Amino acid sequence: MNLRQLLVVIDPTQEAQPALERAAWLARSSGAVLELLVCEFEPALEGSLLFDDRQTEQARAALLAHRHARLEALAAPLRAEGLQVQVETRWGKPLHRMILARVEELKPDLLFKAATHSHGLLERLRLSNTCWQLLRHCPVPLWLVHPGQWRGQRLCAALDPLHSADKPAHLDHRLIATARELAERLQLDAHYLHCYAPLPRSLVFDAELVATYDAYVERGSRQHRQAFEQLLAPYAIPASHRHLEQGYPEEVIPRFVRDRQVDLLLMGAVARGHLDNALIGNTAERVLEALECDLLVLRPQPGESSAA
Numbered sequence: 001m002n003l004r005q006l007l008v009v010i011d012p013t014q015e016a017q018p019a020l021e022r023a024a025w026l027a028r029s030s031g032a033v034l035e036l037l038v039c040e041f042e043p044a045l046e047g048s049l050l051f052d053d054r055q056t057e058q059a060r061a062a063l064l065a066h067r068h069a070r071l072e073a074l075a076a077p078l079r080a081e082g083l084q085v086q087v088e089t090r091w092g093k094p095l096h097r098m099i100l101a102r103v104e105e106l107k108p109d110l111l112f113k114a115a116t117h118s119h120g121l122l123e124r125l126r127l128s129n130t131c132w133q134l135l136r137h138c139p140v141p142l143w144l145v146h147p148g149q150w151r152g153q154r155l156c157a158a159l160d161p162l163h164s165a166d167k168p169a170h171l172d173h174r175l176i177a178t179a180r181e182l183a184e185r186l187q188l189d190a191h192y193l194h195c196y197a198p199l200p201r202s203l204v205f206d207a208e209l210v211a212t213y214d215a216y217v218e219r220g221s222r223q224h225r226q227a228f229e230q231l232l233a234p235y236a237i238p239a240s241h242r243h244l245e246q247g248y249p250e251e252v253i254p255r256f257v258r259d260r261q262v263d264l265l266l267m268g269a270v271a272r273g274h275l276d277n278a279l280i281g282n283t284a285e286r287v288l289e290a291l292e293c294d295l296l297v298l299r300p301q302p303g304e305s306s307a308a
Contacts, residue, residue: 001141001178003030003185007108009099010038010074012067017074019112019145022294024078025152026110029186033084035106036074038067039098040091064089096133108140115144115288115295131288135269135297141178144288144295155179155264156191158253158287161227171268171300172231178298179266180235191260192237195245195252196224221246250286257293264294 008023020036027034040063046056071087078085092098103111115131134142157179159172176192183190228244245252257265267287288295 001181002109003032005035005106005108006032007035007037007103007106007111009111009113010036010071011114012038012040012070014114016147017114018147018150019114019143020074022143022145022150023110023112024083025150026186027078027083028081032109033086034075034078035086035088035108036071037088037090037099037102038071039093039095039102040064040067040089041093041095060091064091094130094133096130096137099130099134100137100139103138103140110141110143111138112143112145115146115291135288138297139299141299142297144297146292146294148292150294151261151263152186152188154189154191154260154262155182155266156193156257156260156262157266158249158268159192159194159228159231160268161194161231162196162224171298174298174301175266175268176232176235178296182264188264189241190237191241191243191262192232193243193245193253193256194224194228194231195247195249195256196220197246197248250290253287254290254292257291262293264296265291266296266298269297269299 003026006023006027008017008020010017010020020034023034026032042060042063068087068089071089075085075087088102090098090102099111099113111134113131113134131144157175159175161172179190179192182188225244228242232242243256245256253265256262265287
């Protein structure tokens with residue numbers, strides 16, 4: 001993973017900026033350039049009948065100047081310690097489109113944004129939340145920062161060697177490569193996790209499968225273990241850092257992260273049709289709802305094809 005340019009979304013309504021803290025931490029180790037981005041929009045300053053065009057433009061410019069000054073204040077101490085920091089303000093909505101437009105222009109190696117939580121089903125059905133939209137559409141790796149305390153000691157890559165989510169095979173290898181590189185560069189302890197869930201006994205209605213259910217579970221376990229070991233075979237990863245767990249990812253992964261005190265979870269994500277996402281979401285989105293650490297999401301690169 002190249003780490004030359006990092007784009008950080010700043011929330012102008014908050015004093016604390018965990019996304020900037022994490023990006024600065026990474027920049028200190030990599031020498032990457034930081035860009036701090038604020039996207040602003042105020043409906044009262046967009047075609048308001050209370051102001052003429054000149055007054056509206058002046059008020060909008062004054063607001064953006066205030067945001068720019070805030071970015072400069074955030075950048076000053078980082079520049080003082082030797083980091084390269086740029087600032088950028090934009091006017092427009094919705095937020096995710098403004099962010100993605102800047103991503104397309106700047107082509108950063110990583111996008112940082114503070115994670116948001118506790119969004120209801122209705123909000124997901126409307127596809128209105130910025131984090132959900134970035135998970136689905138951001139073309140560069142997306143680092144969603146948890147507001148909790150950052151220890152910076154351990155990361156985990158969640159892998160899917162059987163591609164049950166129709167995920168391109170190359171993505172698993174990119175997750176492993178990224179985890180290994182970050183672990184070496186940032187002195188993090190890297191772990192690798194694969195979890196799987198057999199069909200619950202309560203949902204088995206085929207008489208033959210009911211009679212051989214235990215054998216079915218054992219057969220599935222063996223298949224997943226073989227695929228997991230085959231995926232990791234080219235890499236020098238100790239057995240103590242390979243974890244095969246039985247259960248649903250949205251339950252197993254947050255529990256594993258919590259129990260192992262993981263600071264950063266790496267996952268692959270593939271966006272599908274709007275209806276599919278609205279009804280069930282993808283694994284990365286469901287995990288995010290219960291996650292208590294940072295999440296780094298990688299998407300397939302152009303030209304990567306699914307495994308046969």
